Amino acid sequence: MDKSEVASQISTQLAEKIGEPPDDVTCPENLDAEVGASITCILTEQGTEYDVTATVTSVDGESANFDIKVADAPNN
Numbered sequence: 001m002d003k004s005e006v007a008s009q010i011s012t013q014l015a016e017k018i019g020e021p022p023d024d025v026t027c028p029e030n031l032d033a034e035v036g037a038s039i040t041c042i043l044t045e046q047g048t049e050y051d052v053t054a055t056v057t058s059v060d061g062e063s064a065n066f067d068i069k070v071a072d073a074p075n076n
Contacts, residue, residue: 001064003027006054007041010068014043025052032056033064042075049075 007025015021027041031054038055051071058065 001031001033003030003039006031006039006066009066010041010043010052010054013068014070027054031064031066033059033062035059037064043070051075 004027007027010025010027011021014025022043022045024044025041026044027039029039031037031039033056035056035058038053040051040053043050043052050073053069054066055069056064056066
């Protein structure tokens with residue numbers, strides 16, 4: 001999956017959970033569309049950066065579904 005698509009889907013999932021999207025999400029590389037593959041992206045909210053990990057849970061043709069986990073503490 002293209003890294004910009006992964007970042008967009010992370011923003012969408014977070015918006016559904018907390019009511020609004022983060023200021024920015026950037027991913028350093030594309031995400032392999034295979035179950036168990038993961039990537040760590042950077043979420044920026046009000047100038048503070050957090051790691052957010054996307055892990056593929058299922059693959060359907062050209063698209064993949066993934067779970068996201070935002071780090072409990074901001075990056076230093």
